[in-house]
Structure formats: structure tokens, C-alpha cells
Amino acid sequence: MTVTVVVADDQELVRSGFGMILDAETDIEVVAEAADGAEAVTAVRRHGAQIALLDVRMPGMDGIEACRAITAAPGCRVVMLTTFDTDEYVYAALRAGASGFLLKDVRREDLVHAVRVVAAGDSLLAPSVARRLVQEYASRPVRRPVAEAARLAALTARERETLLHLARGRSNAEIAAALTLSEHTVKTHVGNVLAKLGLRDRIQAVICAYETGLVVVGGAPEPPGTPDG
Known part of the structure; x- marks a missing residue:
């Protein structure tokens, strides 16, 4: 096409x-x-x-x-x-x-x-x-509005891990290697993250990860919790 x-x-x-x-x-x-x-x-x-x-x-x-x-x-x-x-x-x-x-x-x-x-x-x-x-983001004061952080509640622990890796700019193949999953499974997780958070693509996912406080510039990321799939 x-x-x-x-x-x-x-x-x-x-x-x-x-x-x-x-x-x-x-x-x-x-x-x-x-x-x-x-x-x-x-x-x-x-x-x-x-x-x-x-x-x-x-x-x-x-x-x-x-x-x-x-x-x-x-x-x-x-x-x-x-x-x-x-x-x-x-x-x-x-x-x-x-x-x-x-x-x-x-x-x-x-x-x-x-x-x-x-x-x-x-x-x-x-x-x-x-x-x-x-x-x-590094030039902005650290913030985590309740309304923004609450958006993450819809994600499973594995989906939160996936979002963390997206925020680091990793490809599906790199995420699959890091989480010991197949690329097909990672693609599914990425799709779920975008759908649940109402995001259009990976760039919006990166922005969301910073705005919700899941990733903090210059600091450690929020613990992703225990993987559940």
C-alpha cells in the first residue's frame, strides 16, 4: 500500500x-x-x-x-x-x-x-x-498530581513495567529481552497500556510516564510491583 x-x-x-x-x-x-x-x-x-x-x-x-x-x-x-x-x-x-x-x-x-x-x-x-x-522534565519541579497518578491504577504490574521500559526509549525487542517475554507478548502489553491510558502512541506513553511520576528524572523509578503476566 x-x-x-x-x-x-x-x-x-x-x-x-x-x-x-x-x-x-x-x-x-x-x-x-x-x-x-x-x-x-x-x-x-x-x-x-x-x-x-x-x-x-x-x-x-x-x-x-x-x-x-x-x-x-x-x-x-x-x-x-x-x-x-x-x-x-x-x-x-x-x-x-x-x-x-x-x-x-x-x-x-x-x-x-x-x-x-x-x-x-x-x-x-x-x-x-x-x-x-x-x-x-528535568527542568520542572517534581510533581505527581493525584488525578495523573490515578491513571496508572488500571494497569497490571507487568503493564507498568512495560510502560517503564517505554519511557526509557526501548523497542519491543529490547523490552522482551529485559522481561524474558516474547515480542508478541510485549506488543500485547504495549497495546494494553495505550488502550487503558487512552494514549495514541509510544511518545504519549513516554510523556505519561513522566507526568504521572512513574519515572522521575534524576531519581529511581517507582517500583513496578510483582509481575502478574
């Missing part, structure tokens, strides 16, 4: 370059290019695109606002692009619903891989962006 993509960047050479890279793949089709967020939102809706590749900083409607508008309705997932891994908008973009975040100096093969991964329903963060997310 062909993955349809809208590429948005206010620099024509940048967006056309990314477009050419993606269009060269037999399973990916760039259906439109956009110079700002508003054009991107319109293009996604007009073409029913599955992926929107958005620059964070664009004139008028920026990538954050466009991401929020696009992800408000099902059907299209967002991969954000930025020039610097210290971009202050990283956290805002993830909260707006982005499923992937890459630097603009991303290698050709990594860009294509990111589009395929996100189109398949998973999420992807460049390692430096993941560090930025942790730094965002």
Missing part, C-alpha cells in the same frame, strides 16, 4: 528536497507541498494524506499549530522537522500530537524509515530529541 505524504517547509529547496527523496520510494507518494502550516492543513484534508512532514518554524501558522489541527481528526499522523535539537518547541510539538520528530540533517534512509514507521502506527524520536524531552 502506498503511503501518501504532505511536505511542509517555508524553504522551497528544503521541501522539494525532502519531497524528491520520499517520492523516489515505490511505496511513498508526496501528494502535495506546502509553504506554511495553513497550506499544510488544507493539503492534508484535500488529499486525505496519511503523513504530514512539518517544519516546526514556519510563517503564519507554524508547525505546532498545524500539527494540532491535523491530529485533531483521525487519519493523518505527523512527523516534525527542525534544524536544531535544542529547539524549544520539541515538547510542545509532542504534546500537540506529533508521532515523530527528526532533525533536518537526517540521513536519506532515516527519513524514509521514519515515514514508514509512523505510517505503520508507531512513533519515532531522534536520540537527541529524546534527550531534549527528558531535559524538559
Whole structure:
């Protein structure tokens, strides 16, 4: 099945370059290019695109606002692009619903891989962006609102362990090795975590783990309890 993509960047050479890279793949089709967020939102809706590749900083409607508008309705997932891994908008973009975040100096093969991964329903963060997310929480006072922490009550002990590993950025294969489980079982646990907590993908799971206090930056994680499956 062909993955349809809208590429948005206010620099024509940048967006056309990314477009050419993606269009060269037999399973990916760039259906439109956009110079700002508003054009991107319109293009996604007009073409029913599955992926929107958005620059964070664009004139008028920026990538954050466009991401929020696009992800408000099902059907299209967002991969954000930025020039610097210290971009202050990283956290805002993830909260707006982005499923992937890459630097603009991303290698050709990594860009294509990111589009395929996100189109398949998973999420992807460049390692430096993941560090930025942790730094965002490290700069905040430790908090654990009762309402947030109570969300975890629906999880089994094993599902809480799985969430801990997700928060550390581990893949299903790595989680399976750590918990001595099959990848199929881990995939089931991940799916249960997302469903029970009302989360869209692994990135939201990472954010949830920090916001609920399950993981504390600079401290030991909350004991996961006795595994029960």
C-alpha cells in the first residue's frame, strides 16, 4: 500500500528536497507541498494524506499549530522537522500530537524509515530529541498530581513495567529481552497500556510516564510491583 505524504517547509529547496527523496520510494507518494502550516492543513484534508512532514518554524501558522489541527481528526499522523535539537518547541510539538520528530540533517534512509514507521502506527524520536524531552522534565519541579497518578491504577504490574521500559526509549525487542517475554507478548502489553491510558502512541506513553511520576528524572523509578503476566 502506498503511503501518501504532505511536505511542509517555508524553504522551497528544503521541501522539494525532502519531497524528491520520499517520492523516489515505490511505496511513498508526496501528494502535495506546502509553504506554511495553513497550506499544510488544507493539503492534508484535500488529499486525505496519511503523513504530514512539518517544519516546526514556519510563517503564519507554524508547525505546532498545524500539527494540532491535523491530529485533531483521525487519519493523518505527523512527523516534525527542525534544524536544531535544542529547539524549544520539541515538547510542545509532542504534546500537540506529533508521532515523530527528526532533525533536518537526517540521513536519506532515516527519513524514509521514519515515514514508514509512523505510517505503520508507531512513533519515532531522534536520540537527541529524546534527550531534549527528558531535559524538559528535568527542568520542572517534581510533581505527581493525584488525578495523573490515578491513571496508572488500571494497569497490571507487568503493564507498568512495560510502560517503564517505554519511557526509557526501548523497542519491543529490547523490552522482551529485559522481561524474558516474547515480542508478541510485549506488543500485547504495549497495546494494553495505550488502550487503558487512552494514549495514541509510544511518545504519549513516554510523556505519561513522566507526568504521572512513574519515572522521575534524576531519581529511581517507582517500583513496578510483582509481575502478574
